[in-house]
Amino acid sequence: MHAKLSVVALSVAAAFALSACGQKEEPKAAAPAAPAGKPEVVVKLGHVAPMTGPQAHLGKDNENGAVLAIEELNAKGLEIGGAKVKFQLLAEDDAADPKQGAIVAQKLVDAKVNGVIGHLNSGTTIPASKLYSDAGIPQISGSATNPKYTQQGFKTAFRVMANDVQQGRALGEFAAKQGVKTVAVVDDRTAYGQGLADEFKKAAEASGLKVVATEYTNDKATDFKAILTKIKSTKAELVFYGGMDAQGGPMAKQMKELGIKAKFLGGDGVCTPEFMKLGGEATEGNFCSLPGQPLEKLAKGPEFREKFTKKFNAEIQLYAPYVYDAVMVMADSMKRADSVDPVKYLPAIGQTKYDGVTALIEFDPQGDLKGGAISIYQYKGGKLEYVETLGGSSVATAKAEVKEAVDSVKDAAKAVAGAATAVGKEAVGDAKEAAKDVVKAGAEAVKNAADATKAAVEKK
Numbered sequence: 001m002h003a004k005l006s007v008v009a010l011s012v013a014a015a016f017a018l019s020a021c022g023q024k025e026e027p028k029a030a031a032p033a034a035p036a037g038k039p040e041v042v043v044k045l046g047h048v049a050p051m052t053g054p055q056a057h058l059g060k061d062n063e064n065g066a067v068l069a070i071e072e073l074n075a076k077g078l079e080i081g082g083a084k085v086k087f088q089l090l091a092e093d094d095a096a097d098p099k100q101g102a103i104v105a106q107k108l109v110d111a112k113v114n115g116v117i118g119h120l121n122s123g124t125t126i127p128a129s130k131l132y133s134d135a136g137i138p139q140i141s142g143s144a145t146n147p148k149y150t151q152q153g154f155k156t157a158f159r160v161m162a163n164d165v166q167q168g169r170a171l172g173e174f175a176a177k178q179g180v181k182t183v184a185v186v187d188d189r190t191a192y193g194q195g196l197a198d199e200f201k202k203a204a205e206a207s208g209l210k211v212v213a214t215e216y217t218n219d220k221a222t223d224f225k226a227i228l229t230k231i232k233s234t235k236a237e238l239v240f241y242g243g244m245d246a247q248g249g250p251m252a253k254q255m256k257e258l259g260i261k262a263k264f265l266g267g268d269g270v271c272t273p274e275f276m277k278l279g280g281e282a283t284e285g286n287f288c289s290l291p292g293q294p295l296e297k298l299a300k301g302p303e304f305r306e307k308f309t310k311k312f313n314a315e316i317q318l319y320a321p322y323v324y325d326a327v328m329v330m331a332d333s334m335k336r337a338d339s340v341d342p343v344k345y346l347p348a349i350g351q352t353k354y355d356g357v358t359a360l361i362e363f364d365p366q367g368d369l370k371g372g373a374i375s376i377y378q379y380k381g382g383k384l385e386y387v388e389t390l391g392g393s394s395v396a397t398a399k400a401e402v403k404e405a406v407d408s409v410k411d412a413a414k415a416v417a418g419a420a421t422a423v424g425k426e427a428v429g430d431a432k433e434a435a436k437d438v439v440k441a442g443a444e445a446v447k448n449a450a451d452a453t454k455a456a457v458e459k460k
Helices: 002-022 056-076 098-110 122-135 164-176 191-206 225-234 245-257 273-283 301-312 320-337 342-350 394-423 425-459
Strands: 040-049 083-093 115-118 139-141 157-159 182-187 210-216 238-242 263-266 287-291 373-380 383-391
Touching (some): 098 122, 139 320, 164 191, 210 225, 320 342
Parallel strands (some): 040 083, 263 287
């Protein structure tokens, strides 16, 4: 059998050889060219935050928010200006240092980035914003809250969270509601810490509180006993701190060690898991604030938390949802302008109406978030417990109330099902009757909140 196959193979080979030598092969018709694919354009987005130093945990949190947004955008396969868009993150470390912030800002300008997300700190954001403005590069910060950032008049500067005027006012009003008469104010002399403390002081005094001490530290300090001893002598009933968790946690701890019984109140910089870790038992019962509504009360909040935790195997520290929204707003503006050219899509940012994770994002003429809400939290049992929300747009508040009411109805329905399963079919009627009032109340709350939403939208 093998021999026969070999003979056949040799015969075929010989025939091909004769054909090649004796005959000219007819040219084959050219195959039709494959249709050219759409061009791909790389959109470079700069991101700046402290990746080293005491605030590195917050910087990484911000970067993770940006990374999650970039990956989701690339998975969508967006087309802008007739080209497929691939987003690329150029991450830089400014170490929360204004000088370093300016250096990396120039680096991003030289790299001709299409836009910048950040910086984290107001102290680095403000000087860097001049460089971006001069280069015509749009900048959206998810965490810089000092009013000066947007008050400089740069058309390129935006932020997606409430500023310190809004936050300081809410904190001052909240302090007055705690039944205290005297307060001491401490800040870390950074643009963020000092700005927030100044706004708190104005609001506290306007609410009738007496500021009995004003002290200063810095964002590298670890020992606060000297200034705390001064504060103790004033018998202040509340200590307000404008600064970040790296100093706030140890400060709260040292207050307890010195026997200071005053309540501790801070802004978003200390509203973190790290603050509780550094302050330990001394953080229990004290208060802080965060811009916006709690994630749990927002329609997209729980889903974002789940995605974030699953991807990074870490809990959200502070600003990640805002940075995520900042990236999405920038991409949305490019899409609406049908261009990734900063000159062409910059005007579209000012016309934003984006339903983000953290809020319905719209900007005022200065680039500030319209109707920024502030939520107050209390440290309890090693966790942040929501207390109340102050300010914010009526639309956002009503939407949150709708979600809360719907959740109440769902919980009631689950209770009915659980009771029926536990005690058998005979008890279904009793279980339904027991939950009837809860479900009815929840349904009414849904209707009332929905009506409030409609009214708020019509008012706008």
